[in-house]
């Protein structure tokens with residue numbers, strides 16, 4: 531998911547989460563991509579006839595209206611969209627007023643289940659699950675007898691491949707010269723490392739673009755030999771982020787490895803934010819290619835001078851456009867989220883009308899992207915991310931050049 535899409539989706543869910551119904555009358559319907567629409571409609575019609583038995587008049591009326599609204603919307607579909615869809619419908623309390631809303635959400639990932647749900651709030655858990663970080667890490671645990679290769683996806687560990695060796699034990703048998711024995715043993719070890727490298731390529735190389743790093747576990751000096759001997763494909767080798775002492779080298783070793791690497795993994799998550807902010811701070815310190823604050827950054831974007839726009843995910847501002855009803859003059863202003871402001875035309879003196887309102891994060895990132903700038907969203911979980919929000923107003927930029 532691109533960061534912008536991810537952000538938009540997150541904000542949408544935040545909005546839906548706030549909506550509450552008076553009774554158990556908010557409907558959420560999950561339709562996976564392979565579901566037959568006709569079957570869904572049939573089930574809704576049967577829910578509709580059952581709903582006529584609901585005792586509370588208000589709940590009955592609202593549930594039936596919700597179901598009918600969904601049935602209407604479904605008529606526009608022959609089959610579900612690529613990722614399926616989630617339809618929500620119901621009467622919500624909006625600033626003390628009741629309002630019927632029906633919305634279709636096409637999520638960024640496939641809808642994983644079919645579900646009809648009726649409650650006092652919308653059922654959003656499966657959608658929220660899609661927002662969770664699904665970073666990939668490659669995992670290798672190795673000793674001289676065996677190796678297991680796996681992957682860490684979010685919190686899930688999956689074993690992908692395993693290799694066992696023909697490396698003889700440390701003690702030679704009678705009749706062999708010790709030099710010859712050691713030589714054969716070293717060859718066998720080398721062959722085994724090569725085999726593990728090949729298996730790792732097979733298992734992990736297809737994921738190379740998603741892999742944030744590779745962890746190697748095992749006893750010393752095996753893991754060090756394996757790593758320092760460059761047995762991994764060079765694309766994988768450069769992703770290795772740490773070596774860890776691990777005593778098992780079967781599937782349970784993968785779990786042990788992730789446990790041992792916990793601190794490093796957490797670090798890495800926040801590393802990207804740190805790197806970006808450090809780049810920015812270095813420029814600030816030498817009064818170089820950096821800018822911050824909405825007004826200044828906006829000006830540099832329009833001049834095409836922004837290389838990377840840094841936005842804090844915690845910003846809650848909106849860009850509002852006003853138009854004069856008399857002369858048509860337009861002005862824009864940044865307001866607090868859902869904030870109000872009166873605006874008068876400086877030509878005619880009449881009150882201007884609000885004609886557009888947009889989340890400033892989206893507005894600025896679209897503006898920046900249209901000039902070819904990169905946009906990065908920073909959480910406030912890292913120290914540096916928090917600094918972006920607290921010290922720089924949540925809006926900063928690393929510049930391509932500094933216009934005079």
Ligand SMILES: [Zn+2]
Nearest residue numbers: 854857875878
């Ligand atoms: Zn005017």
